[in-house]
Amino acid sequence: MLEATRCLHCKNPRCVGGCPVNIQIPEFISHIVTGDIDAAAAVIAKDSSLPAVCGRVCPQETQCEGQCILGIKGEPVAIGKLERFVADYQHARPVGERGSAVAIKAVPNGHKVAVIGSGPAGLACAADLAKWGYDVTIFEALHKAGGVLAYGIPEFRLPKDKVLQKEIDEVTGLGVKIETDVIIGRTTDIDDLMENEGFEAVFIGTGAGLPRFMGIPGENLSGVFSANEFLTRNNLMKAYRDDYLTPIHAGKKCCVVGGGNVAMDAARTALRLGADTTIVYRRSEAELPARKEEVHHAKEEGIDFRMLTNPVEILSDENGWVRAMKCIRMELGEPDASGRRSPVPVDGSEFEIECDTVIMALGTSPNPLIAQTTPGLERTRRGGLVADEAGATTRKGIFAGGDAVTGAATVILAMGAGRKAAEAIDAYLKGE
Amino acid sequence: MFKILEKQMLNPTIAKIVISAPRIAKAALPGQFLIVRDEEKGERIPLTISDSDPVKGTVTVVIQLIGASSHRMVEGFEAGDSYSDVVGPLGNPSDFVNMDPEELKEQRYVFIAGGLGTAPVYPQAKWLHDHGIPVDVIIGARMKDLLIYTEELGGACDNLYLCTDDGSVGFKGVGTAKLEALAAEGKTYTRCVAIGPMIMMKFATLTCVKLGIPVVVSMNSLMVDGTGMCGACRVSVGGKTMFSCVDGPEFDGALVDWDEAMRRSRQYKPEEAAAMESYGK
Numbered sequence: 001m002l003e004a005t006r007c008l009h010c011k012n013p014r015c016v017g018g019c020p021v022n023i024q025i026p027e028f029i030s031h032i033v034t035g036d037i038d039a040a041a042a043v044i045a046k047d048s049s050l051p052a053v054c055g056r057v058c059p060q061e062t063q064c065e066g067q068c069i070l071g072i073k074g075e076p077v078a079i080g081k082l083e084r085f086v087a088d089y090q091h092a093r094p095v096g097e098r099g100s101a102v103a104i105k106a107v108p109n110g111h112k113v114a115v116i117g118s119g120p121a122g123l124a125c126a127a128d129l130a131k132w133g134y135d136v137t138i139f140e141a142l143h144k145a146g147g148v149l150a151y152g153i154p155e156f157r158l159p160k161d162k163v164l165q166k167e168i169d170e171v172t173g174l175g176v177k178i179e180t181d182v183i184i185g186r187t188t189d190i191d192d193l194m195e196n197e198g199f200e201a202v203f204i205g206t207g208a209g210l211p212r213f214m215g216i217p218g219e220n221l222s223g224v225f226s227a228n229e230f231l232t233r234n235n236l237m238k239a240y241r242d243d244y245l246t247p248i249h250a251g252k253k254c255c256v257v258g259g260g261n262v263a264m265d266a267a268r269t270a271l272r273l274g275a276d277t278t279i280v281y282r283r284s285e286a287e288l289p290a291r292k293e294e295v296h297h298a299k300e301e302g303i304d305f306r307m308l309t310n311p312v313e314i315l316s317d318e319n320g321w322v323r324a325m326k327c328i329r330m331e332l333g334e335p336d337a338s339g340r341r342s343p344v345p346v347d348g349s350e351f352e353i354e355c356d357t358v359i360m361a362l363g364t365s366p367n368p369l370i371a372q373t374t375p376g377l378e379r380t381r382r383g384g385l386v387a388d389e390a391g392a393t394t395r396k397g398i399f400a401g402g403d404a405v406t407g408a409a410t411v412i413l414a415m416g417a418g419r420k421a422a423e424a425i426d427a428y429l430k431g432e
Numbered sequence: 433m434f435k436i437l438e439k440q441m442l443n444p445t446i447a448k449i450v451i452s453a454p455r456i457a458k459a460a461l462p463g464q465f466l467i468v469r470d471e472e473k474g475e476r477i478p479l480t481i482s483d484s485d486p487v488k489g490t491v492t493v494v495i496q497l498i499g500a501s502s503h504r505m506v507e508g509f510e511a512g513d514s515y516s517d518v519v520g521p522l523g524n525p526s527d528f529v530n531m532d533p534e535e536l537k538e539q540r541y542v543f544i545a546g547g548l549g550t551a552p553v554y555p556q557a558k559w560l561h562d563h564g565i566p567v568d569v570i571i572g573a574r575m576k577d578l579l580i581y582t583e584e585l586g587g588a589c590d591n592l593y594l595c596t597d598d599g600s601v602g603f604k605g606v607g608t609a610k611l612e613a614l615a616a617e618g619k620t621y622t623r624c625v626a627i628g629p630m631i632m633m634k635f636a637t638l639t640c641v642k643l644g645i646p647v648v649v650s651m652n653s654l655m656v657d658g659t660g661m662c663g664a665c666r667v668s669v670g671g672k673t674m675f676s677c678v679d680g681p682e683f684d685g686a687l688v689d690w691d692e693a694m695r696r697s698r699q700y701k702p703e704e705a706a707a708m709e710s711y712g713k
Contacts, residue, residue: 141659143469143476143517151661181519183659187455209661213673220666220673220692222699229662237475237656244473245501246656247703320695367660369678 004032007077010069015079018067020416023047025064025079032082040086049127049171050120050415052091052163053149055084058412059291091166105175109133111429114199115176116184116370119147120411121205121402123171124418125425130174132426137199138176141183144236147207148403149411151236152228152262154269160235185369190398201397201425204385205418208364208403214257218314219360223251223322227258227266227361234269250275251357255325257311258361259283264294266359267303277303278353282310282330282343308332308343312350314358324352364408374398382407391421392428399425433514437490439506442580445497446548447506448482453518454489462556463526463650463682466493467658469517470509475501478655480627480681481521482551482581491518494551494580499704500711522658523681526556526625527648528565536565542614542621542645543569543589544607544636546628550581552650553627558588566590568614568621572607572632576600607632608639615643623648626685630694637685649685651676654697667693 007029015025024043031040044051060066060080068076111134115122118140126136144150145168149158158164172178184190184206193199211226213219230248233239239248250273256266259281271277279298281288284307288295299305308330317323329349332341365383378386378394384405391399401417403409438450456466465480483492497503509515528536541560545553550571560567567588572595573579579594579601586592594602595610603610611624624647626636633649640647653665653676665676668689674680 141519142657143519151657181517182455183519183522186521187459187519209659211661211663213663220668220696222695226663229656229664232656232662238473245475245504245707247700247707249700249703320692369659 001032001035003078004029004082006070007033008069014067014069015064015077018063018065019047020063020410020412021047021419023064023083028086029077029079029082032086037086037089041090044083044086047419048415049124050167050411051083052087052167053120053158054412054415055080055082055087056158056163057153057410059410061292063412087167088163091163106131106133108135111135111201112137112197112199113201113203113425113429114139114190114193114197115203115205116190117141117147117205117207117402117404118145118168118178119149119205119207119402119414121207121404121414121418121421122147122203123168124415125203125205125401125422126176126418127171127174128419128422129425130171130176132422134426134429136176138178139182139184140178140180142236143180145178145180147205151232152265154231154235154265155240156268156272157265183369185373190370190374194397201399201429203391203418203421203425204370204393204398204400204404205402205414206367206370206404207414208408209367210365211360212362212364213360214311214362216311216313218316218322221314221316221322222320223249223356224314224358224360225249227256227262227359228364230266230359231262231269234273240269240273248273249357251322251355252276253355254278254357254359255280255311255353255355256359256361257281258363259288259290260361260363261290261294262363263361264290264298266361268298268301270357270359271301271303275357278306278355279303280306280309280311280325280327280353282308283340284308284332287340306353310343310345311358315352322356322358324354325358326350326352364403366404366407370404389420390424391417392424397428399428433516434518435514436509436511439509439511442494443578446494446580447497448492448494448551448580449506450490450492451515451518452489453491456518456520457484457489457491458486460484460486460491460521461525461529462559463529463552464521464523465552465658465681466491466518466520467522467655468493468505468515468519470501470505471516474504474516476517476656476658477501477505478522478652478658478677480549480552480650480652482554483584484555491520492551494548496548500707503708503711519658523677524679526559526682528556528560536563539622540566540620541568542611542619542624543567544611544624544626544628544632545569545571545581545585546607546626546632547573547578549628549632549650550579550585553625554581554584554588556625557585561588561590568593568619570595570607570610570614572596572610572628574598606635608636611636611639612643621645625649625682630690630697633685634690634694637688637690641686647685648682649688651681651683651688651693652697653677653681653693654699666696
């Protein structure tokens with residue numbers, strides 16, 4: 001609460017503009033100051049259906065907190081931590097005791113909407129539609145809801161039962177049904193849902209699930225994993241626990257290739273599984289796309305950072321297992337199209353890093369399955385679904401948002417896209 | 433939850449399990465597979481579909497007792513119990529399903545089936561047989577008592593050839609030797625489909641290449657999600673990395689890097705052995 005009193009309640013709150021879903025930040029903070037957490041939760045709930053998640057995984061330093069006036073001279077208000085506090089405080093109490101923040105089940109309006117994928121985009125879209133009275137079913141391919149929040153982000157960053165499941169329960173509490181183990185495009189398809197199961201509109205929030213590899217020699221050696229495989233085994237299948245049967249292999253010396261949040265998650269997971277872990281990234285530390293906070297945690301935990309280093313080959317032992325990674329040193333050249341200085345290899349600077357596992361964390365692309373099995377859905381050159389600002393795709397009644405459209409981005413942007421699409425679906429079904 | 437309707441041991445290490453999964457049963461085509469997770473702490477295990485009935489809403493899989501997970505999946509569950517998760521049908525259907533009818537009419541198929549791989553041959557042979565395409569099936573096992581699906585396959589092909597290593601029934605020798613013998617007798621095939629252990633598929637491929645018969649194999653790679661997300665199932669096909677789950681599971685055997693595929697399938701051997709030990713086997 002002391003932290004909450006630091007908020008200056010600016011007339012033109014820049015933090016709100018910095019938030020992709022425009023949470024009324026000074027307003028919810030003012031309720032914390034007066035001790036009315038229910039009211040604070042109600043303010044957040046107007047714009048976000050996953051506050052406990054976003055309080056933990058949003059890059060606040062470039063969003064709300066990055067805009068905070070106090071941050072110019074000192075520390076910005078810890079908005080993320082305050083949001084997390086409000087959400088956790090709510091989850092800690094039974095629904096009946098929460099007062100004004102209890103979501104009231106809307107009067108059904110008789111319209112059925114299907115949401116494909118139960119990640120941040122799908123959950124946010126489904127929650128809004130349910131609040132407005134729609135009969136919403138989420139179809140999830142995996143056995144557990146949450147999408148990347150369940151399979152990608154590790155327990156130490158986002159507790160699964162204590163935080164994620166509670167937020168999903170809030171969404172199902174609104175009347176949203178979640179059907180797991182249904183792969184749209186295989187088990188059934190969008191046309192079948194619309195023609196035979198009575199769904200009038202569909203939202204596609206299938207994320208960016210396909211792992212990228214570098215295409216260098218030795219990438220299919222035993223001991224080379226995608227970050228997706230490694231993290232899915234650990235997070236979704238709970239391979240880190242002895243009582244779960246799924247195996248995981250972090251090795252003794254692990255190299256993680258990449259510099260994003262996923263690379264940090266993979267490295268910190270490998271470290272926890274007992275591997276001496278090194279992160280290899282081709283640009284310099286200043287260009288690391290991961291959150292500063294994640295980089296800081298990773299370093300503090302003892303992960304070795306080798307910057308301006310790019311793998312050129314993975315070397316094999318006599319059994320086809322990884323023995324070492326051959327890398328080349330890089331130096332920064334001219335800024336490229338993205339404004340970042342592009343790395344250029346230094347001739348003759350090849351060297352080997354000894355390791356027995358390699359985890360490729362090079363980003364992901366959207367899964368093509370839905371586009372391939374839904375006639376009329378167009379894709380961009382980069383594999384994302386073609387959708388307008390509001391989420392409308394090239395097929396009537398079918399909307400999309402989040403990583404499935406943009407390629408890999410953040411939880412909050414996906415959530416924002418899901419909410420925009422919910423509005424568009426509402427307008428579409430009302431015939432506007 | 434997905435109810436188990438029937439469980440039957442086909443031989444001492446292979447169980448046939450019929451599961452209620454109406455949506456999957458309606459969509460399943462020959463060549464596709466499922467992922468089954470028995471309960472919360474279980475693994476997601478890929479299993480090729482060996483039969484499906486859209487009317488009854490059932491799918492059939494066969495499971496071989498190999499590791500801790502497969503033992504538990506078979507020994508820990510009876511008819512009437514349920515598996516937590518059954519998802520599918522995954523992967524692409526066999527290529528003949530979408531083949532031009534004129535082209536399909538010209539085909540003469542031979543299947544080489546080994547061990548567990550015998551069961552998924554059944555829906556493929558049946559589909560072709562039902563479409564009037566000539567189909568021969570060669571099944572191989574170490575000895576007579578280990579052969580499975582002989583009755584079903586007998587009714588789904590023109591000629592069924594049994595092979596045993598010890599000669600206890602049928603041809604004495606492996607399936608590929610039988611194919612060579614058939615070729616020597618003057619039998620001609622335009623396509624071979626080999627399904628079984630990787631080592632068997634590798635040798636079936638070598639034989640087919642020698643005989644000049646195009647060969648299709650079904651890759652039973654390691655997998656986690658089965659939807660293209662994890663990349664554990666990568667296999668080099670013609671020098672390109674493919675995912676068995678979304679690009680396959682069937683590939684041109686002549687293009688598969690078999691040594692890599694076999695090596696990759698052993699990646700978790702130490703972990704699997706440890707799991708078996710704690711399972712008490």
